[in-house]
Amino acid sequence: IAGITQAPTSQILAAGRRMTLRCTQDMRHNAMYWYRQDLGLGLRLIHYSNTAGTTGKGEVPDGYSVSRANTDDFPLTLASAVPSQTSVYFCASSPGLAGNTGELFFGEGSRLTVL
Amino acid sequence: QKEVEQDPGPLSVPEGAIVSLNCTYSNSAFQYFMWYRQYSRKGPELLMYTYSSGNKEDGRFTAQVDKSSKYISLFIRDSQPSDSATYLCAMIPYNNNDMRFGAGTRLTVKP
Numbered sequence: 001i002a003g004i005t006q007a008p009t010s011q012i013l014a015a016g017r018r019m020t021l022r023c024t025q026d027m028r029h030n031a032m033y034w035y036r037q038d039l040g041l042g043l044r045l046i047h048y049s050n051t052a053g054t055t056g057k058g059e060v061p062d063g064y065s066v067s068r069a070n071t072d073d074f075p076l077t078l079a080s081a082v083p084s085q086t087s088v089y090f091c092a093s094s095p096g097l098a099g100n101t102g103e104l105f106f107g108e109g110s111r112l113t114v115l
Numbered sequence: 116q117k118e119v120e121q122d123p124g125p126l127s128v129p130e131g132a133i134v135s136l137n138c139t140y141s142n143s144a145f146q147y148f149m150w151y152r153q154y155s156r157k158g159p160e161l162l163m164y165t166y167s168s169g170n171k172e173d174g175r176f177t178a179q180v181d182k183s184s185k186y187i188s189l190f191i192r193d194s195q196p197s198d199s200a201t202y203l204c205a206m207i208p209y210n211n212n213d214m215r216f217g218a219g220t221r222l223t224v225k226p
Contacts, residue, residue: 004158031212040123042203043159043216050212058213090158098214099207102149102166106158 002026004107006091012113013081021076021110023091031094032074033058033104034066036087043090049074050097081114088112118142121204121217130226134191138204138217141185145206145215148180150189153201153219162202163189194224 007022025032034046035058045058049068063085065077074093078085088111092104121138128134136150147166151159163178165171171178179188187206191198204217 033212035216040218042119042121042218043205045213048212056212059215092158097210097212099147099209099211102147102164102205102207103161104159104214106160108158109156 003105004091004093006089006107006110008110009108010111012115013078015082015114016080019078019081019112021078021089021091021112023074023076023107024072025074025091025093025105026072027093027095027105028071029093029095029105030071031096031098032068033092033094033098034064034074034076035090035092036060036085037090037109038087046076046089078112081112083114086112086114116141119204119206119215119217122220123218125221125223127223127225128194130194130196130224132194132224134189134194134198134222134224136189136191136202136204136220136222138187138206139185140187140206140215142206142208142215143182143185144208146209147207148178148187149205149207149214150176150178151203151205151216153203155200159203194222196224196226199223 047066150163153159177190207214
């Protein structure tokens with residue numbers, strides 16, 4: 001059972017470059033999320049999607065964009081990377097609204113370093 | 116002030132000890148409270164979920180919520196080296212998708 005697959009696992013990127021982090025789920029969950037995890041700050045929501053075709057902004061959306069063309073895929077794009085976007089990025093999914101079950105299913109994370 | 120405050124530790128205990136992990140929060144809209152466990156270089160996984168004040172027990176783990184004090188706790192009895200991980204508290208309002216996490220407490224259980 002794959003669950004959530006993220007790619008790449010790790011990436012070093014020059015500032016100003018465009019980068020897309022990929023996320024695919026095979027659980028047919030309606031909702032998907034992108035979080036970033038930074039030491040001392042925990043996980044912070046970047047963007048979410050309640051269902052295919054819809055997206056919403058989380059706590060820290062600036063500098064990021066997402067799309068949800070279908071149920072399974074939820075890519076995160078950094079249009080012009082900056083060093084402050086160095087972080088570990090986690091994609092997650094839930095069957096319905098996260099508040100209804102409390103359970104988010106997370107991928108293994110993508111470590112991004114922007115130099 | 117952060118919405119969710121959690122002591123980052125690190126916390127080191129001997130095998131068999133009782134561990135107490137805690138979080139405080141400021142947003143009274145939070146209705147659901149979770150504890151996630153995260154092993155090194157892995158994604159978090161749900162450990163406990165509760166939606167009311169009081170205690171919820173699952174094996175060696177007990178989650179406690181005190182909404183009047185805006186305080187939640189996770190107790191681990193008879194701790195094992197396999198419990199060594201980072202524990203994240205999380206909370207969310209009803210009918211909402213914006214789950215808020217604490218910074219996480221890193222726990223090491225020594226054999």
